[in-house]
Amino acid sequence: MINFQTSPERYQHWKFEISGAVATLSMDVQEDHTLVDGYKLKLNSYDLGVDIELADAIQRLRFEHPEVAAVVITSLKPRIFCAGANIYMLGSSSHAFKVNFCKFTNETRCAIEDDSKHSGRRYIAALNGTASGGGYELAIACDEIYLVDDGNSAVSLPEVPLLGVLPGTGGLTRLVDKRKVRRDRADVFSTLAEGLKGKRAHEWGLIDGYFPTSKFGEGIASRVEQVVAAQSRSGSGIKLNPLEIHSTDDSRNYRYIRLQLNREQRYADLTVVGPDGPQPTTVDEIQELGDAYWPLQAYRELDDALLHLRVNEPEVGLVCLRTEGSIDSVLEVDRVLTANRDHWLVREIILNMARVLRRLDLTAKSFFAIVEPAACFAGNLLELLLASDRSYMLIDPKSSVAISDLNGGALVMSNGLTRLQSRFLSEPERVDQVLNETNPINTEEAEELGLITFAPDDLDWEDEIRVAIEERTSLSPDALTGMEASLRFAGPETLDTKIYGRLTAWQNWIFQRPNAVGPQGALTNYGKPTKAQFDFKRT
């Protein structure tokens, strides 16, 4: 079972140092400390275990170190920054694992960009040696890239020429869409196994600068100094403590999340429990409560549960999302968050909620929201319903859902729209109509407003849910993955939706083709004396 929980004192592959307003994340992959057996992590190549540490470090920077203005990502290995995802790990992994691995590494890189965009922290990739494949893709997720000019070190995307697959963490999209490298140059670069060194890499816009070996440290330090001088940050961080998880064979329970696995029927019930007891009303109280504050703890737990479902429960194809608790309590939490959204900690808490909800949007499982009288699909938790592929709400005087200000713009999807905007593309005026509903909304009103899909009555309820679950889990899981990915993100496209929707789909395809993974495929034959032999039919 893969565990996504870690903390700096347990890191094996990264050194995490804070010095004033500067954090340095140094990659120093221990080649024998792999997540599973069968490969060695040479040359700072990575597997999911390495990336779980990176994701944790970025998350901790945001909550534990608000004072940090600049993050330097570099390596402790001489002449090598990072060689990307480990090829032997990929070669020995199942297709499903490869895809989930790529998705998580993509989310980690998007988390870097989210921190930069919304929290103003500046990420500097200090390439003290060659950055190839996923190594360069990690760099290109940063705001600035500097390469050592030692006559040898280069940036490269050798996936196409060496491995017969695509860069798997958004490299092609970021090349032409983020760095806006000219497409013919991007074509040459992406087919050139050895990549490009300092001067030309800079001319082509692949890096932001280069320094000779003797001036590299000084060059980076001077740039970091400028970045730090341009910002003033304050606040004292809170500690992210380990989540407490109680597991049995068919359940996984947290403080606010209950996951019940019905493996025979290939679905899970995931229940989010709302806040209970008195909640903080001021920033000081929030700061004091720290990671035990409901919107932080519940969403950290939800995040872990989603990752667990993705990687450890591949046959669970459907998740029934349920909530339990007081609508008023959820709305009160949202009111306090909204009132204090300019405070760094509250901002980080809301941004984390948004990231977790995007993780849900991007999870390749069906989601049905089930709304019963004890539920509290209100405000931030209403987003769970809106993120679901469909929803069922019991006709009952005690069934209701409710709106808060957080539904109005704080929790955007990857496409840059709120879930309400995405839902009502054909009737944008509905968004305001719904946002103006200040009272709880009963089932008939919810149906009238277009917030829910089905509203069965008491007589039909159990049968309708049972049949819906049976039908959904009987369908082809591949077709559902493609269908949901197509229907969830209507409207505008962004760098993120391009990366997930377009590149991931291409990569899924290529990762299955005999030319990559067949006995004579490039991925299979990488590092062997044998050479790949392709079927040259173009598709």
Place this chain on the structure above:
Amino acid sequence: MINFQTSPERYQHWKFEISGAVATLSMDVQEDHTLVDGYKLKLNSYDLGVDIELADAIQRLRFEHPEVAAVVITSLKPRIFCAGANIYMLGSSSHAFKVNFCKFTNETRCAIEDDSKHSGRRYIAALNGTASGGGYELAIACDEIYLVDDGNSAVSLPEVPLLGVLPGTGGLTRLVDKRKVRRDRADVFSTLAEGLKGKRAHEWGLIDGYFPTSKFGEGIASRVEQVVAAQSRSGSGIKLNPLEIHSTDDSRNYRYIRLQLNREQRYADLTVVGPDGPQPTTVDEIQELGDAYWPLQAYRELDDALLHLRVNEPEVGLVCLRTEGSIDSVLEVDRVLTANRDHWLVREIILNMARVLRRLDLTAKSFFAIVEPAACFAGNLLELLLASDRSYMLIDPKSSVAISDLNGGALVMSNGLTRLQSRFLSEPERVDQVLNETNPINTEEAEELGLITFAPDDLDWEDEIRVAIEERTSLSPDALTGMEASLRFAGPETLDTKIYGRLTAWQNWIFQRPNAVGPQGALTNYGKPTKAQFDFKRT
């Protein structure tokens, strides 16, 4: 060998009728007249042969019938409009053929939308019976959809529930992005094999209206009358004559296109010959010359050559684009086109050039532009260079390229940008700088302006081109297809880029998965007494 040339008198599956300002395209598929053996086209299901006729009809409407304001697409089969792509044809086709088939049918539906958007012709889908799968996708490419309300007829997308694949011609994307159907309703609809009938289909936005059987003809006629009354169209059409093609084993030559196949090395040389002799300068002269006018004939020929390469030469992975002729003559043609762009015929000629160039953008082969002294990469033909994955221009006093007004906005890509805008995303000011170049541009200037990729001199030229061809054709064709699709369309996304980039990639993946095409897959077992058995791991 598949032939893309046809004309109404040879149609086997469509009835093409013109009555005043109304065209009626009636589908009446002859089940035994298949493109290859091994399946029957029952229930108005289609194969590529059926769609080649539809594409031809739409193309002829634009050039031969400018007076037509409304196009009714309907069926001559009782109770059935169209059952979509034939499943047995798909089941017996190679992966590469399936993908190319879907691409062509997508281009045909985009051509309907292109006609509606740019030439104002209104397409009305008159569903006299059930429209399922590709049948509904054909309807949803039209401007308006009306369904007969006979207690039985429905619209449906049964691909996911019945076949374990996705709708292959943009159905999912058009559902949520064009018709803006709510995503949870789209989810229900796309998993409901039997689809939805009149009333509910209308409520959910899947159709624009429905009529009882007895009033169906009248209802459609009345709507058509409104459409026709709202437009005034004039002009007399020109005839699109059959292209003359001279083929040998390794060449395919047209009047203005020469295709040389180097199959051993898996590349082709495609040469476009510029206009020769005196060219029309007025609309009357253009009208008189008709389809022999260079920009119409050369681009019709280019279109045919591209389709031929896609379907009949799957192992040719690289096309070297060359031109031959007088830059001044090309620029003069562009000047006349630009000056008369408001005339219906000139507008159609330019729109056709744009469509052919988009067909090139969407072709899954590498394109290298090769610029030598005899070339005429000017104006509209410069787009061939800009559409290429990279370009090589010989340093020679007689080598030059040139700009015309047509590079400024008439020939947009699927992403809604010109090729110059797509090229200079990072330096948008360059677009105007280039457009202001009124004189021919030599190699050094072209390199300086960023128009070309490489500028070898005479000493290196032959070797550099030879090595570039060898290297390109040695790479994994799948990885190249995915890479080029990712790099060619930077910048904004549109309905078209979503359909091609996202949905096609997903479909490529799903069309290969054992859950669809394996011995126990849904596509394999469709129509058999055996039932599909899935590997339920979600990917």
